[in-house]
Amino acid sequence: MMKLIIGNKNYSSWSLRPWLLLTAHGIPFEEVRIPLKTEHTKASLMTWSDAGKVPVLHEDGLVVWDSLAICEYISERYLEGRGWPEDMQHRARARACAAEMHSGFAQLRESMTMNCRATGRRVDITPALQSEIDRIIQLWSGLRSEFAEKGPWLFGEFSIADCMYAPVVSRFRTYGVEVPQVCADYMAHVIASEAMALWLKQSGEEKETIPAYEVGLTPADE
Structure with missing residues (x-):
C-alpha cells in the first residue's frame, strides 16, 4: 500500500x-x-x-x-487528472495559484505558523505580512466570485489548489484574520469538509508541543 x-x-x-x-x-x-x-x-x-x-x-x-x-x-x-480543473485555462490558473502558495508568502509562514489546536491567537501585522494577507484575499475573493455557480471550492470543484491553501485557512482561523464574507464562507466550507474536519480532530488529539510554533498572544496574555 x-x-x-x-x-x-x-x-x-x-x-x-x-x-x-x-x-x-x-x-x-x-x-x-x-x-x-x-x-x-x-x-x-x-x-x-x-x-x-x-x-x-x-x-x-x-x-x-x-x-x-x-x-x-x-x-x-x-484521479485521471481530476486533481485540477478540467478546463485547460482554468487548470493553468489553478496551477499558478498552487505554485504561488508553494513558493511564496514567506512572511505568512514565519509570522503565522500553522497551529490547528490554537484559537484566538494574535500577532503583529507588519506591512509585509498585511501585503501577503491582502494578496490571498484578492485571490480567494476573485476565484469564489468567478466560480461560485460551479461549486463552493476555489475553482468550483475541489482541486489541488484548495489543498495548497487549506493551511492558510487554518492560519487565518487561528490568528483571527479579518476577511470579506466571500472568503469567510470559503473558509467555513473548508473547515467543515469531511477530510479537513478529520485532520483538525486528529491534530487536537496529539500530545506533542513545539514551542517555536506556539506563537501569538492569547486574550489572557494581552
Missing part, C-alpha cells in the same frame, strides 16, 4: 496538502507520522527520504518528497 510520511498534524502545513487530497478522494494509504523537532526526527526522516523532510510518498519503489509533486502524482495516478 502507498505510504505517506507526515509530521505533526497540528503543525505540519506541508503534510496536510497531500493528506487532504488522498483523504478527500478516499484513496487508500498508510499514514506514517513522525513528530517534528525532536532529537530523533532527522534520523527518522532520513530513512524515508534523503531530503529529510515531510511529506514523503512511497509507492512501489517510487519516492516523492515534495507536497506539490505528490499531489500531481496522485492526480495522474489515481
Whole structure:
C-alpha cells in the first residue's frame, strides 16, 4: 500500500496538502507520522527520504518528497487528472495559484505558523505580512466570485489548489484574520469538509508541543 510520511498534524502545513487530497478522494494509504523537532526526527526522516523532510510518498519503489509533486502524482495516478480543473485555462490558473502558495508568502509562514489546536491567537501585522494577507484575499475573493455557480471550492470543484491553501485557512482561523464574507464562507466550507474536519480532530488529539510554533498572544496574555 502507498505510504505517506507526515509530521505533526497540528503543525505540519506541508503534510496536510497531500493528506487532504488522498483523504478527500478516499484513496487508500498508510499514514506514517513522525513528530517534528525532536532529537530523533532527522534520523527518522532520513530513512524515508534523503531530503529529510515531510511529506514523503512511497509507492512501489517510487519516492516523492515534495507536497506539490505528490499531489500531481496522485492526480495522474489515481484521479485521471481530476486533481485540477478540467478546463485547460482554468487548470493553468489553478496551477499558478498552487505554485504561488508553494513558493511564496514567506512572511505568512514565519509570522503565522500553522497551529490547528490554537484559537484566538494574535500577532503583529507588519506591512509585509498585511501585503501577503491582502494578496490571498484578492485571490480567494476573485476565484469564489468567478466560480461560485460551479461549486463552493476555489475553482468550483475541489482541486489541488484548495489543498495548497487549506493551511492558510487554518492560519487565518487561528490568528483571527479579518476577511470579506466571500472568503469567510470559503473558509467555513473548508473547515467543515469531511477530510479537513478529520485532520483538525486528529491534530487536537496529539500530545506533542513545539514551542517555536506556539506563537501569538492569547486574550489572557494581552
